[in-house]
Amino acid sequence: MRSAFDFSPFRRSTVGFDRLFDMLETNDLAETGEKYPPFDLVKCGDDEYRIDIAMAGFSRDELEITAQQNQLIVSGRKSDDTDETYIHRGIATRAFERRFGLADHVQVSGADMHDGLLSISLKREIPEAMKPRKIEIGESASSDQGALEDQRNTVDA
Incomplete structure (x- = not known):
């Protein structure tokens, strides 16, 4: 199903956002209807986040957290070894299997389970090469061309 919104003006004026526009146009960001297990998304700081997932009845051994590319997958399987x-x-x-899309440069920094809540800490770490840097303006060919014109005018006079 395509989105009713036309993203083509944004595609023409941005670079590197193709994946985001593709997800918006195909409604991959829409809810899949799965509501189990419930979770909270918490912003802890400018570049720090936390996902708290309710894990009542699950132990650490029955849960698996996988981070791959731009996706975090949390899955759980309860063992049925009870005689009750x-x-x-x-x-x-x-x-269950719950998937979370992660933005570029967001890394999982840790996970902890306490009082039936699985807390997954996330941090955005932008590489030094990606951070803004000041570009010095040097002399270009156009300023050399102007000096050459000045020399010609002096010789002709």
Whole structure:
């Protein structure tokens, strides 16, 4: 399904945002309808973020966190090695896979589980080569051309 918005003016005036426009046009950013497990996105600082995911009933051994390219994948699989018989089971323990799209240069800096919450810390680390730098303005061929014209005018006079 294509977006109703036309991104072509933005495509003409920007460089390197093709992936973002493709995602917006194909609605890849739309909710998939999956709401389990619930999570919070927290901005901790200018370049620091945290994802808190409710993991009631899961242990550290039953969870897996994978960071690849611009995507963070959190998956869990509960082992069914209990001998208990449930009358009612209200705590969801089904297998899941939750995907989060990460911006360029966002890295996972750590993960911790406390009080049933899995907290994944993220940090944007822009490489030195990508940071803004001042460009010195030097003499160019046009200023050399002006000096040559001055010399010609002096000789002709």
